Amino acid sequence: MTGALAAIDCDVHPTVPDVAALLPYLDDFWRATVVERGINSLETVTYPPNAPLTARPQWRDKNGRAATTAAELTAHVCDRWQAGIAILNCLYGVGLLFSEDMAFAFTRALNDWVAKEWLERDPRLRASIVVPLQNTEYAVEILARRARRGALGRPLARGDRARSRAPHHPTIRRPRRGGSGGTDDRPFALRCYTALRLGFSALAVRRRRNHAGRNSTRTAA
Numbered sequence: 001m002t003g004a005l006a007a008i009d010c011d012v013h014p015t016v017p018d019v020a021a022l023l024p025y026l027d028d029f030w031r032a033t034v035v036e037r038g039i040n041s042l043e044t045v046t047y048p049p050n051a052p053l054t055a056r057p058q059w060r061d062k063n064g065r066a067a068t069t070a071a072e073l074t075a076h077v078c079d080r081w082q083a084g085i086a087i088l089n090c091l092y093g094v095g096l097l098f099s100e101d102m103a104f105a106f107t108r109a110l111n112d113w114v115a116k117e118w119l120e121r122d123p124r125l126r127a128s129i130v131v132p133l134q135n136t137e138y139a140v141e142i143l144a145r146r147a148r149r150g151a152l153g154r155p156l157a158r159g160d161r162a163r164s165r166a167p168h169h170p171t172i173r174r175p176r177r178g179g180s181g182g183t184d185d186r187p188f189a190l191r192c193y194t195a196l197r198l199g200f201s202a203l204a205v206r207r208r209r210n211h212a213g214r215n216s217t218r219t220a221a
Helices: 019-025 028-037 070-080 100-117 136-149 166-172 202-220
Strands: 007-012 083-088 125-127 155-158 189-191
Touching: 007 070, 019 028, 019 100, 028 100, 070 083, 070 125, 100 136
Parallel strands: 007 083, 083 125, 155 189
Antiparallel strands: none
């Protein structure tokens, strides 16, 4: 950027259209696993694809998804709203996988997909490195790998455990870029959320509504 200062949108969510988009970035074993097990998506209840609050109607494509390509996202964020830089924080559900090896493979593929399909297509885009908290050694390895390759910036973890549990501390005290020793000086982005892999049951929803109703009645009284 030159001249006048431009706004920076620091929390933009690129959408993975489906698991097939990650297949070129997975090794043979995990590609075969996706096909044989019929894994179509890793969506979570945090941002359900069809929920009205997930994306504005006018921003959705013909398939009902928003922000599935770099051109589509920058048209809204950068061209329309005049953001000079947009920082991508991909919230795909790789952090909720139970298998440590699977989480490592899919997180690595996700980061490579963001770097290739987004950052290389528009110089106004930046991105966080998604790290898997299922295994600290894997998380540190991904950080070191992406640091050597460049392109992606700060680490991003989803969950409420990174700061409170000692096994995750090496992820925060990660290796310096290029392996020069010490600790990395990049900020660590932590997105807290309720770690739900499945949606609420009908009974749970009724209980939440009843509880909210009782609280509002007591407040009014």
